Every structure is written in C-alpha cells, then in structure tokens.
Amino acid sequence: MNNxxxxxxxxxxxxxxxxxxxxxxxxxxxxxxxxxxxxxxxxDLGINSAKDQNPELWxxxxxxxxxxxxxxxxxxxxxxxxxxxxxxxxxxxxxSLPDSLDIVTLGNPGQISDFDREDIPLLQEKSxxxxxxxxxxxxxxxLADVAALGTWLDQVxxxxxxxxxxxxxxxxxxxxxGTDAELKAHKEKSRLIVSKLSTAVGEDKxxxxxxxxxxxxxxxxxxLNYIVLNTADLxxxxxxxxxxxxxxxxxxxxxxxxxxxxxxxxxxxxEASVKQDAVTLMxxxxxxxxxxxxxxIYAIGKDYYSSKMNYEITRTAIQLMNPSK
Numbered sequence: 001m002n003n004x005x006x007x008x009x010x011x012x013x014x015x016x017x018x019x020x021x022x023x024x025x026x027x028x029x030x031x032x033x034x035x036x037x038x039x040x041x042x043x044d045l046g047i048n049s050a051k052d053q054n055p056e057l058w059x060x061x062x063x064x065x066x067x068x069x070x071x072x073x074x075x076x077x078x079x080x081x082x083x084x085x086x087x088x089x090x091x092x093x094x095x096s097l098p099d100s101l102d103i104v105t106l107g108n109p110g111q112i113s114d115f116d117r118e119d120i121p122l123l124q125e126k127s128x129x130x131x132x133x134x135x136x137x138x139x140x141x142x143l144a145d146v147a148a149l150g151t152w153l154d155q156v157x158x159x160x161x162x163x164x165x166x167x168x169x170x171x172x173x174x175x176x177x178g179t180d181a182e183l184k185a186h187k188e189k190s191r192l193i194v195s196k197l198s199t200a201v202g203e204d205k206x207x208x209x210x211x212x213x214x215x216x217x218x219x220x221x222x223x224l225n226y227i228v229l230n231t232a233d234l235x236x237x238x239x240x241x242x243x244x245x246x247x248x249x250x251x252x253x254x255x256x257x258x259x260x261x262x263x264x265x266x267x268x269x270x271e272a273s274v275k276q277d278a279v280t281l282m283x284x285x286x287x288x289x290x291x292x293x294x295x296x297i298y299a300i301g302k303d304y305y306s307s308k309m310n311y312e313i314t315r316t317a318i319q320l321m322n323p324s325k
Contacts, residue, residue, distance in 0.1 A: 065099055074287075076295060077103045077104075078298075079298050080106060081107040087115065091310065093119055094119035095118075095122055095123070097123070099126050102294075105131040105210075120163065120164075124166065129206055131165060134156055134171070137173050153197070167208070168205075170207075170209055171209075191217050207225055208225060208226045208228060212230050227258055227259065228259045229243070229247060229296075230261065231244075236270075240282075240285065255291065256292070258290070259292065260289075262281075295321065
C-alpha cells in the first residue's frame, strides 16, 4: 500500500512537471500563432454582376424590358432622392429601384454622387428614363426676374447634358391673385421654362410637369409628355375625385398624359371613411378615374430592409396596373 502511494506520488509529480512544461510551451507559441491568425490577407471574392455572369441572358432580359416599356401600358413614374454620399443600405442606390419603372426623376440633381454616376447608365440600359428635376416651385423666391430664371435654366440644362440624362421634370405653382404686372410676369416665367426645356429635350427625350397644370400656359400643354398631378398630399378620396374631374374638364389635356401621385407611407380615407394605403388606393384609381396614364410615386427610397419595402410596394403597384405585362 505504501509502495503504491509512493508510486502514485511520483507519477503525479511527473505528470505535473509535464503539464507545466506544456503550458510554458503554449505560452511561447500562442502569441506567434495568434499574430499569424490576425494578419490581414487580401481575398479576391470575384463578385460579378448579373451582366458579367451571363451576358447572353442579360441581353435577352434587356430586350424584354425594352419591349415592355415601348408597349402600351400604364406608366410608373418615381422621384428618387439621390446624392447620398454614405449609403445606409441598398435602398440608397438608384440601381436598387424596380427595373419595371418607366421614369425616375432625380430629386437632388445638383448633388450627384459617384454612386449616382455609376447607376444612371445602368438604369438607362434597362430602358428607364432618368430625368433632371427643375424644382422651380422651390427656387421661385430666389429667381426674381426673367433674366435670373433664364441663367438658372441654362445652368441646369448644361448639367443634364453633362450627365446624359433623358429629359426634365419641372415644378411650379399657379398664381391666381395679383396685379396685372405680377400675373403677366408669372406667366412669362412659366412660358420661358417650357420653352427652354422643351427645346433642350427635342423629340427624343421627355418633358414632365409635376403639380397643378394651371401653372402651364394652355398653349404649352402639348409640349409636355406627362403631367404628374399634385394628389400626393390629399387625405381623402372625395378631394381626389373632385380634383381629377376639374383637370379632365380641360379638354386640352389627354387622359393618357395624366399621372396620379402618391407618397409611400401615407394614407387616404376612402368612400367608406376607412383609411387606406395611399399608393394602393391611387393605383386602383388610375383606371377607375380615367383611365389615366399611370402613377407617380414619391418617397421611394431608404427602407430596403424594412418588413414592407418600398421596392415591394412599387413593384406591386406596377403589377396591379399592368397585370398582363
């Protein structure tokens, strides 16, 4: 028994020595190993776009998009707030918009980011027309006279040409009350805007007005491809019906050139006094109130990872308007 105890003691002592030696060895080795593990190494992920992965299939898809957008269908128009220098998620990129959008207007065309410059040609390859927003309604107070307005328009026309955009969308607010001189000056500015922009677009590009068509002189209405009506801020369907009826009373305006407007995230009260999603309700009324030309969607970006994405809302609206396409 005593010999066994002695042997056990000797064995345990030897084991402890080995353990201590092993631990000391690990202490010397681990820092070197960890240092090797933490050393950054370049990795070539080899990520290719869909176009690079299968050029033939991409070309066929582009042709399908082109054929669809050249066909008779309800137009899907969107205003996108571009120029995010530090994107939060994919929703900040033009490239993430639905391919079936017909027209995208840049909400901040004077602040084009490098990302925007990369994405604009991609949208155009998909037969999506990209427009420069001439937001006269927001700038009117700083453009006191016709000369200042003309200089500003020349500048934006040059910027749009440099970006190789597909035309312009412009805004303006009608003036109903004022002196004869004020009303005349307001009308002169409206006509100057349409004159310069319509000349710049020629026959192969688009000119779109956003707002109350009363801002545009009757003689200039035929120079516009589309009018996106100012319905995005309406809160009930009764006002919507009255506004559309009033616009349609002007026989100069073809129904097919008129687009209703809705803002993602807003609601409109329907005939049963029930609040409905604005985009969904407006999508339905494009046909029932006209049929009109299509739908304009505002606030389309930013929420790529939400449970009900703006992409999904927009794509659903397009499919509802054009179910057979």
